[in-house]
Amino acid sequence: MEPGGRRRREQQQRLRRPRQEAAGYYRDHRVPQRMEEALNALFPQRPADLYGELANYFSKFSKAPVICKLVGRKVLDGLGQPALEVEIYCTVKNYEKRICSTVISSHSQIPENALPETTEADEQGRNDSVNTAVEWVNEPLNTMLRDLEPTDQCKVDKMLGEYFTKKLEEKKELQKQEEEDAEATLALTSCTPSVTSLPGKKKAAKPGKKGAVAERMIPPAEPAESVLCGSLAIAGTSLAIARAGATISHIPLYLHIALLKHDQDSPKEMTLPLPMVTLLNCEKISPAKLKLVKEVMLIPPVQLSLKQGIERVLDIQKEMMRLLDTPGEAPNSQAADSRKGKAHNTGKKAPPRALKRISHLGCLITGWDNLEQPLLLMQTACNNIGLELGTDVYLAINCAAHELMDYAKGKYEILTGTFKSPDEIVEIYVELINKFPFIIALIDPLRKEDRQQWSDICCALGSKCYLIAEDAATYISKLKTDQNINVPMCSGVVLKYINQTKVSDLIELTGLLDGQRHITILGSPDGESSDDSLVDLAVGVGARFIKLGGLSRGERVTKYNRLLAIEEELAKNRTLREANLEFIAFAEESQSEKQLSDVIPPPKQDSLPPQ
CATH class of the missing domain: 1.10.1200 (Non-ribosomal Peptide Synthetase Peptidyl Carrier Protein; Chain A)
Known part of the structure; x- marks a missing residue:
């Protein structure tokens, strides 16, 4: 052979x-x-x-991955404040495998001008909340969610909601017992109970006071909603499960969220939210006089791609920094008319130099002496590089009016020593928008309690700019009442994924907002981490805007980079749809006692000025 x-x-x-x-x-x-x-x-x-x-x-024939372990740990956010990290482990083909993790920051509503002891107490409270959240994730939630499929978001969120409700009831029972014990102790020591009131809030005027007291009869501030210690575990776990579900399904998180919102019906096209990029952070406790403005933000036009819009904002930012470094080149403040003469410093004084530090929002910190100074400087910066405000870029202003109210006087302190009633401040905004029509959004122009003035300003300016409620929309759990939105009349709300919020809650609420012709803005909390899940949430739920802060600090820039990556992916897949900006003309009649869903007529759409 x-x-x-x-x-x-x-x-x-x-x-x-x-x-x-x-x-x-x-x-x-x-x-x-x-x-x-x-x-x-x-x-x-x-x-x-x-x-x-x-x-x-x-x-293809193996068993679907199931959750086998949750791990919670305490980490730090971009400000060095405690944050919660949740890791998801699944059993995949008989092996334990780490799938993903998310980091969620604790949220604070302490204003900039808070007393040191208030800030210290808030930091201690946030620290305790994160520690409790870590215990919840590692013990009860770890046991409760074991053997569930991470793709079953509704079931997971339902169990998380039931657990939170149980903990909330336990807290209420404990508080009730403590109050009964305190009343019993007080009855033994004194027969006259003390009357308590909210610190800093003006009590209702009594009969017999002078006529001037009538000006102080404003709606009192609603008490801040108490946050259950450890509630951060609910939001962190729900978001981590959503990310795990997307990873298991081999799709990006934004598409997973969109499928959840549309009952697993894949959208043919998706729209990116327009960024509200913070350019200036105007400190309300700085030596300058202006208090009415907290943030000055830029909004690129819809005709530009996101990449082009970010580049344009960076060009304006560089020119602004140059002007602030050379005050002699900055425009002088023009004299105001007779109506605003008392509210502004009318002298030809150059704006203060920018302080050489970056805000936690990722932008320059500076101060101003009147409302026109930053707007005129912005106009000069744009003109110097061949751009025009109102055509090539738009402005938005975050007023944070809830931080301005002097409850002793019942008025807003818009400048140092200058106070205006809620009705007067509406007139100021009307005059401002008429004079500077390139401002297309006002965020928190009034307190949420001033519902009549919200109605007035919406009827006066609703067809010219967006009137956005942020402070009134902090807690998603309070926004939804049956099938209505429990906020003042407004164009839209800023939603923040914090505390006991769940992904299912966010999806449900945004669907309700869409149905009632509100616009949705997703905003990052003050203490932000490098986790970029917020961007995917905004794209998935179809938010109109996203509010991420400035183009500095890693925890802010990471999210802008994620937004750019999503734009590139959608453009490659030919599923990117151009955004559309339209204002709503509100009813002429003010009905402050009704909710927005009851008073808005079929919207009359007015487009922005042609590009």
């Missing part, structure tokens, strides 16, 4: 043996005929990675 023929027969037997062994093994174990045929077809093809091909094929 020729040596060559023997070698050929041995080689054929070696090639035939694994095929025969595999076919015999699976036949003995009663594998379906189609699997055997698939195996027979694979071996003659000789794939480069035979075992990888087999693994991919049989993975």
Whole structure:
């Protein structure tokens, strides 16, 4: 026998043996005929990675991954404040595997001008809340969610909601018991109970006071909603499960959220939210006089891609920094008319130099002496680089009016020593927008309690700019009352994913906002981490704007980079739809006692000025 023929027969037997062994093994174990045929077809093809091909094929028939472990730990956010990290481990093909993790920052509503002891107490409270949240994740939530599929978001969120409700009831029972004990102790020591009031809030005037007291009859501030210690675990776990579900399904998080919102019906096109990029943070406790403005933000036009819009904002930012470094080149403040003469410093004084530090919002910190100074400087910066406000870029102003109210006087302190009633401040905004029509959004122009003035300003300016409620929309759990939105009349709200918020809550609320013709803005909390899930949430729920802060600090820039990556991916897949900005003309009649859903007529759409 020729040596060559023997070698050929041995080689054929070696090639035939694994095929025969595999076919015999699976036949003995009663594998379906189609699997055997698939195996027979694979071996003659000789794939480069035979075992990888087999693994991919049989993975289709493996058991769906289930949650096997949750790990919570305390980490730090961009401000060095405590934050919660939640890791998800799943059993995948009989092996424990780390799927993903999310970081969620604790939220604070302490204003900039808070007393040191108030700030210290808030920091201690946030620290305790994160520690409790870590305990919740590692013990009860870890046991409760074990063996659930991470793709079943509704079931997971329902269980998280039931757990939170249970904890909330336990807290109420404990508080009730403490109050009963305190009343019993007080009854033994004194027969006259003390009357308590909210610190800093003006009590209702009593009969017999002077006529001037009538000006101070404003709606009192609603008490801040108490946050259950540890509630951060609910939001962190829900978001981590959503990210795990997207990872298991091999799709990006924003598409996973969109599928959840549209009942697994994949959208043919998606729109990116327009960024509200913070350019200046105007400190209300700075030596300058202006208090009415907290943030000055830029909004690129819809005709530009996000990448082009960010580049344009960066050009304006560079020119602004140059002007602030050379005060002599900055425009002088023009004299105000007679109506605003008392509210502004009318002298030709150059704006203060920018302080050489970056705000926690990722932008320059500076101060101003009147409302026109930053707007005129912005106009000069744009003109210097060949841009025009109102055509090539728009402005938005965050007023944070809830931080301005002097409850002793019942008025807003818009400048140092200058106070205006809620009705007067509405007139100031009307005059401001008429004079500077490139301002297309006012955020928190009034307190949420001034519902009549919200109605007035919406009727006066609703067709010219967006009137956005942020402070009134901090807690998603309070926004929804049955099928209505429990906020003053406004164009839209800023939603923040914090505390006990769940992904299902956010999806449900944004659907309700869409149905009632509100616009949705997703905003980042003050203490922000480098986790970029917020961007995917905004894209997935179809938010109109996203408010991320400035283009500095890593925790802020990370989210802008994620937004750019999503734009590139959608453009590549040809599923990117151009955004559309339209204002709503509100009813002329003010009905402050009704909710927005009851008073808005079918909207009359007015487009922005042509580009």
